[in-house]
Amino acid sequence: MSDHVAQGSPNAKGSQHVLEVAGLSAWYGEAKVLSDVDLRVEPGEVVTLVGRNGAGKTTLLRSVMGLHRHVEGTVSWGGSDLGRSSPDKRARAGLGWVPDDRGIYATLTVAENLTLPPVTSKADAWSLEQVYEQFPVLHERRDFPGTKLSGGEQQMLAIARVLRMGSRLLLLDEPSEGLAPVIVQRIGEIIRQIKAQGVSVLLVEQNVTFASTVADRHYLLAQGRVVESLDNDSFQSRTTELLEYLGM
Template identity: 40%
Template sequence: MLRLEGVSAGYGRAQVLREVSFVATAGEILCLTGRNGAGKTTTVKSIMGLLPLMAGQVTWQGAVLSDLPPHEVPRAGIGYVPQGRRLFGEMTVAENLEVGRLTNGKDARVLEEVLTLFPRLNERYRQRAKTLSGGEQQMLAMGRAMCLRPKVLLLDEPTEGLQPSMITSIRDATEQMRDKGVAVVLVEQRLDAITELGDQVVLLENGRMRGVLTRAEVASEPTKLARHLGV
């Protein structure tokens, strides 16, 4: 389990998160949701060690992730697809995926699995990343993270701004990762995505937790989630 216990974090002296606690379980999708500025991206950056914690800790399988330098967090089995994708634009699809494989010892099978999941990447294999469409770039960002063979996968609004067919592909891939036993933390604001994918839903507002809903509670009280998102 990925566990956050009383995590507080921010940027410099500006505190954003205040005592956030939740557990992401293997084989489940945890949706982290709230309006803009709620602290969703700050939360996943804190998990990855990209922001120092002001209080609390992040643990995974008994190891304290928040004690590790950021470059060691992926080696612990944590994959991350940030907003903006952060691809190497001048590098090809193949080279970007190769970067992902460096962490897991260049497992040959994982590359085949990624290209099977995202056939479009196979078609664009020798193409530079910056020339791909937005949806293709998102597939590549996810594929690169999946090359780590992560046990935990953090996705920060992966379908933002994509056309419907690409959204479907990204959601299908997210569900497949869950079905393989990965603990998925999905930052999401789209109501349909949350209700379709979320096994549990963490509600954030102004850096504080306002509740955790199960899939059953989301189904029985859809207006509660809608009000939280301002829909």
């Protein structure tokens, strides 16, 4: 099975690495920020969540990760319900968290940032050599405090960190935000590369041009609801209309 996935064939039969969210609602205090969200990410699939600020995209990612606890509905991963399991269990089950602030530790060096999380799947984990080969700048700066890197480098570090864990699904929260076009392009390349390895990506993105260059499918979120779910071709042909509808 894992051979299948390693060859990058999505929908590998019998694969255990499907993320399924069903009837998910989430609250902040009294305010309901997600209503009855259903979504699915197949192995090796890149799926985006598109929507304006406050649509509930980040809350959705946090709920999948187990960081937002005030929820109803189910999140299942690899066929088993994650229930109330803690974020660290979910991470060890293969979910790779890349938060919107990149989450780089200032008190840890670049190398420590990379090696802090446990390796969760030996078969899937990138070795440190592999990481440094892909991201030479992280090698050059391995002894610097993590936050001494530029924004783009920090984003690379945050992604490399979960790849080194061997995560099977990356939860990427606006990786392109605030970065120069050339860096955004590089991040696009990385996403395509990890997709080719059979790793899935759930991507929150406001930059729809960027989203359409990497994604297989899109979910449009407005006021905590999924208002549309469509493949990349229809997304590209209807971009203007959809963006207007979303008010972006």
